Amino acid sequence: MVSSGLLILTQPLTALRGQIPSLLQRVSQVVSDTLYVHLQPIKTRNANTKFLLSPIPVTSEIRKVVKDIYSIGSSVCRQLDIRVLLSHITNHDLQLAKYPLLREYGLVILDNTPTSNELSEDKGFLLEQVKSLFLTDADVDFHILDPQISSSSSSDPSDDPVLTTYKNVVLGGTFDRLHVGHKILLSEGCMFANKKLTVGISEGKMNDKKVVAELMEPLSVRTSAVEDFIRDIKPTIEPDVVTIFDAYGPTVTDPDFQCIILSDETRKGGAMVNTEREKRGMNRLEQVVIDLVADNSHTPDEDDKVSSSSLRKRLLGTLLKPVVNSNVPKSPYRIGLTGGTASGKSSICRRLEGLGAGVVDCDKLGHEAYKPGTPAYDKIKQTFGEGIVGSDREIDRKKLGGIVFSDRSKLDELNKIVWPEIIKLAEAEISRFQESGKEVVILDAAVLLEAGWNSRVHEVWSAFVPRVEATKRLMERNSLSEEEAVKRLDAQLTNQDRLAQANVTLCTMWEYDYTQRQCEKAWRLLQDRISRGAKL
CATH class of the missing domain: 3.40.50.620 (HUPs)
Known part of the structure; x- marks a missing residue:
């Protein structure tokens, strides 16, 4: 099998349309990556002309053939990047002498017609012309598809008016x-x-x-x-x-x-x-x-037409970036799950826990770090004053939040105090999960990237929802005004910042079952990576 090929279709367009599924199916058995298609319906060979480059007028029939090649190809040979060549499809004089293709091809394929049988008797002549027309210096092989279907035509192409x-x-x-x-x-x-x-x-x-x-x-x-x-x-x-x-x-x-x-x-x-x-x-x-192109493989959660939206949804739960962090202990396998406020990160953690992962909740560990008697407690009180301490001697996190979310420098000060203490507690929990035999541990940390804890995990996973949705959820959940919710979100990394560093992404924008399927898909693919040593 070769990576790229050039398919030359020489039979009449009206006969070709019904044969496209079979032709492309057979081509997919010999070409794996890119397929160029050159439409050149010819009846006889004339040695004095370049019979592979004659103008074809723009008609309804040629439009249908081009569309069929693409739409049928997307079903029968989805792995192929199909490209139908169009410079010679024109109502005017042909101004083209060469077809400079962007990708090298290693195989020339002819459909089965009397003309192609005749050409096969002079393979050298054909390849010489093909290589000079579709510019290449590479070694090119030659293949004629086995006869399977009659090339008879039921209509006269001359009946199809030029557009x-x-x-x-x-x-x-x-x-x-x-x-x-x-x-x-x-x-x-x-x-x-x-x-x-x-x-x-x-x-x-x-x-x-x-x-x-x-x-x-x-x-x-x-x-x-x-x-x-x-x-x-x-x-x-x-x-x-x-x-x-x-x-x-x-x-x-x-x-x-x-x-x-x-x-x-x-x-x-x-x-x-x-x-x-x-x-x-x-x-x-x-x-x-x-017309829109029907997507015959779409799921109930996707558009019934081919769309970029469906393609993006299919990326959820898959590995988007290679796993390259080799400095982390191999066991247990560590996933750092991050996400902005109201992104549904906690919900995803519960689902992954249900699938067998151990979960280290860094937000809960943050509460531990704030408790009286801890190193962080004394430093926080000293830095932000007694006014943040309640009557029960606990740090009033709402008062503290009002201070740090209004001043980025103060938030940075707080993080320098708390983050080192949280990660110490987290590492202790990871060790306990390892002792209990857990193979995968999720480090649930909204500030995973900001704190630099991504260097402690094998993969970064990011939960997200659109900013408008996050604002709405935050207002409802925390009884905040829109201004307050926006201020909270502005104090965090953006979705784009997180996703740029994520190996896997998950979105909780839709109903429960769809989020669950994302998690199950991500978990299944993770198990495959772990079994193969995560060498991707």
């Missing part, structure tokens, strides 16, 4: 973790654009309400993925990838746009754009609307 294409086309989206829906959307843009394709990528507040937005890829990563994909499938086009912070982006400021590509769920947005353009004296944009 109108446009000089400047625009489309938009989040483009998080480039998936099959994105590929179809961008491919439609590439087919309808003759010269320039502008792609708006949402950022800022536009993404705040997205599901598990905290796990969204950085803008730079999303931008690079879109630019690379467009350059790969259609190097003749000029990609202009821009950042957008509202629903309109450049569509209401650039009078040169002629067409906008939309999905079913953004159709209303297209109408809004045209209304605004008319107000500004601009031409209305022609609208090309594509």
Whole structure:
């Protein structure tokens, strides 16, 4: 099996559509990573022409074939990064002499047609042309798929009218973790654009309400993925990838746009754009609307369409960053669980405890550290004054909280006193769990990262909910005003700060059962890592 391959489909488009599942299934048996697909329906070989690079007009049929390759491929060979080449799919003279692919390919695959059988008799000629057209200096092998299906066509391609294409086309989206829906959307843009394709990528507040937005890829990563994909499938086009912070982006400021590509769920947005353009004296944009792609493997907790939201939810409980902390004693295996106030961290601890983990509650140990007669008690009283001591001689944590959460420097002073005492108590508890035979111990610590205790664990797990939800929970749970709740959250690390250092993330935004399934998934994968020595 090779990593990347180039599939050349030479049979008529109308015959090809029914064969795509079988073709891709067989290709997935010989290619493991990237599959380029070159559509070139030809009838006869002419040695005087480069028969593998002839223009194909933009029609409804070619659009259907491209969409089918992507959507069917996402089901039958999900491991493959499929890329359908589009520079020769044009209503104009072909301006392309070479197809510079971004990824090296090691195998050329032909579908079974009379033409490909003829070509197989002159393997050297075919490979020479392929290597000169799809630029590569690598050693390339050659494979023809075994005949399985007749290539007869039931309709005449000439009956399919040529569609109108446009000089400047625009489309938009989040483009998080480039998936099959994105590929179809961008491919439609590439087919309808003759010269320039502008792609708006949402950022800022536009993404705040997205599901598990905290796990969204950085803008730079999303931008690079879109630019690379467009350059790969259609190097003749000029990609202009821009950042957008509202629903309109450049569509209401650039009078040169002629067409906008939309999905079913953004159709209303297209109408809004045209209304605004008319107000500004601009031409209305022609609208090309594509269907959403069904996700045949979605769970009841996910969208029934392919979406970035579902992909992000699937990351919950999985290992996002390699385990590299090798300076920690091997046994017991230590998980540092952190999370902001009202993130559901305690609930997750109870679930993990139910699955067999020992739990060290650093918040409770913090209460121990504050007790009269401890080293921390005397230092706290000396630093913050007798006013924080109640009539029972206990430290009034509410009074102390009012002081330290209003002044960051005072909070830092308190932490320097308390954190060393807490971790001493925690290490003692971990030792007791080890003696009792526990294989996994959870260090439940909201300040795990701030205190530097992540150096004492094998993995960092982070619980989180969106900031708006955390504010709401904190107000309800602690009877705080919104201002007080926000002040508490502002005194902590942000979700982004925590998640950036987490090996595993868990979100308690949804119902009980979904959180439980996340924990069970995380626990199962953890057991796999431990059994393999956590060498990932």
